[in-house]
Amino acid sequence: MTARRRQMKLGAFLWATGHHIAAWRHPQAHVMAGVDIEHYIQLARTAEAAKFDLIFCEDAAGVREANAGIASQTSRSIGFEPISLLAALAVQTNRIGLVATASTSYNEPYGLARAFSSLDQLSGGRAGWNLVTSASHIEAANFGSTGLRPHADRYERAREFAAVVEDLWRGTGDVAGRDHQGKSFSVRDPLDLPRSPQGAPVMVQAGASDEGRNLAARTADVVFTAAQTFEEAKAFYDDLKGRLAAYGREPGDIKIMPGVAPIVAATEAEARAKHEELQQLIPDDVGVALLSSYLSISDLWRYPIDGPLPELPASEGMQSRQALVIEQSRRDNLSIRDLARHFAGARGHWRVVGTPVQVADELQARFEGGAADGFNVMPSYFPGELDSFAALVVPELQRRGLFRKDYQGHTLREHLGLKRPM
Numbered sequence: 001m002t003a004r005r006r007q008m009k010l011g012a013f014l015w016a017t018g019h020h021i022a023a024w025r026h027p028q029a030h031v032m033a034g035v036d037i038e039h040y041i042q043l044a045r046t047a048e049a050a051k052f053d054l055i056f057c058e059d060a061a062g063v064r065e066a067n068a069g070i071a072s073q074t075s076r077s078i079g080f081e082p083i084s085l086l087a088a089l090a091v092q093t094n095r096i097g098l099v100a101t102a103s104t105s106y107n108e109p110y111g112l113a114r115a116f117s118s119l120d121q122l123s124g125g126r127a128g129w130n131l132v133t134s135a136s137h138i139e140a141a142n143f144g145s146t147g148l149r150p151h152a153d154r155y156e157r158a159r160e161f162a163a164v165v166e167d168l169w170r171g172t173g174d175v176a177g178r179d180h181q182g183k184s185f186s187v188r189d190p191l192d193l194p195r196s197p198q199g200a201p202v203m204v205q206a207g208a209s210d211e212g213r214n215l216a217a218r219t220a221d222v223v224f225t226a227a228q229t230f231e232e233a234k235a236f237y238d239d240l241k242g243r244l245a246a247y248g249r250e251p252g253d254i255k256i257m258p259g260v261a262p263i264v265a266a267t268e269a270e271a272r273a274k275h276e277e278l279q280q281l282i283p284d285d286v287g288v289a290l291l292s293s294y295l296s297i298s299d300l301w302r303y304p305i306d307g308p309l310p311e312l313p314a315s316e317g318m319q320s321r322q323a324l325v326i327e328q329s330r331r332d333n334l335s336i337r338d339l340a341r342h343f344a345g346a347r348g349h350w351r352v353v354g355t356p357v358q359v360a361d362e363l364q365a366r367f368e369g370g371a372a373d374g375f376n377v378m379p380s381y382f383p384g385e386l387d388s389f390a391a392l393v394v395p396e397l398q399r400r401g402l403f404r405k406d407y408q409g410h411t412l413r414e415h416l417g418l419k420r421p422m
């Protein structure tokens with residue numbers, strides 16, 4: 001008997017009109033997609049029919065684009081709060097996992113543990129929490145007047161936050177009060193919900209700094225990441241798996257799922273034409289504004305767009321994303337305009353353009369090369385590119401034995417092959 005082939009995990013990262021920065025300008029775009037529940041039901045059903053492990057919703061509590069001066073030009077200015085959205089999608093689906101983003105900086109652990117437990121109960125054990133510390137000044141401005149907390153403080157609060165939430169998830173039901181008294185939080189009672197059908201909701205994390213990786217190594221079941229090259233993805237994978245032993249965990253306890261932004265069509269020429277059509281739709285000011293936000297600086301527009309990146313101060317925002325952009329600009333000698341187009345298009349993620357066989361080859365190489373346990377699929381525009389991936393790439397992966405043909409379990413932990421927490 002041959003051993004069963006290791007299979008990859010797939011997430012469908014849902015984002016209003018699509019992940020390409022110019023998706024909202026695509027001829028097929030539905031500009032109000034972010035607040036159209038029928039649109040999301042359709043996407044969730046497509047992903048479930050294709051046997052994806054999970055759908056994932058990002059979040060930031062604020063109007064990012066308005067503050068970058070480009071509110072009317074992008075698609076994510078308005079959109080549903082993700083836990084509410086996934087609660088609605090839970091009753092429209094049966095098997096697919098439901099992962100929502102929520103911030104440790106602008107919530108309290110009791111309220112958040114309760115919301116995710118509810119999502120988990122009402123979906124039959126399919127919930128996951130993408131823990132973020134929130135790196136943007138825009139959100140900070142909506143939650144009091146103290147501004148963005150320093151990176152290290154955000155992670156210190158996140159560590160205590162995550163520990164309290166995990167304790168609440170594991171100690172619910174008829175257990176006596178938890179009585180947590182810590183630096184940032186005080187919690188007396190257990191949750192008013194029974195224990196999760198999957199033991200506890202799945203913990204997802206995407207921090208990439210040293211502190212972010214340590215928090216993931218300590219608490220995460222799934223890790224999302226942005227990596228352009230195989231080498232970057234492999235280095236991240238090995239580094240994170242290498243940190244697990246220090247927390248008494250094994251490499252299989254965490255599934256690392258880098259983002260991939262595929263553009264697929266029956267022929268390579270067709271796929272390239274689809275990509276070029278989107279790239280042509282990127283306005284320069286939108287690209288530069290997005291690049292500025294990755295770099296956590298506000299005055300990039302002052303510099304000549306065809307010149308190089310200026311020297312940048314260290315950031316309190318997304319340190320890892322800043323390093324990625326700077327490295328690429330120096331390595332390939334790129335101007336601000338080149339970088340803006342390059343990063344804006346796929347938002348800093350890995351872009352793969354080609355036929356179903358070419359896309360599957362690329363995914364297989366990273367998966368079997370030890371750089372990924374699966375992928376967080378970021379379709380360029382919805383529903384078209386999710387439909388193409390589901391119809392063309394998924395069957396190719398299934399034919400190769402690299403992806404399931406049907407769900408075996410019912411909970412998100414079962415899909416991901418994760419241990420049930422004690």
Ligand SMILES: Cc1cc2nc3c(=O)[nH]c(=O)nc-3n(C[C@H](O)[C@H](O)[C@H](O)COP(=O)(O)O)c2cc1C
Nearest residue numbers: 058059101132206207208209212224225226319320
């Ligand atoms: C796939 C992916 C999704 C993310 N989603 C969010 C999100 O919804 N909200 C958010 O504030 N940050 C999000 N982030 C950012 C990370 O949480 C984190 O702040 C960033 O990777 C920088 O890590 P660091 O803070 O450890 O430097 C995401 C990152 C990735 C790679």
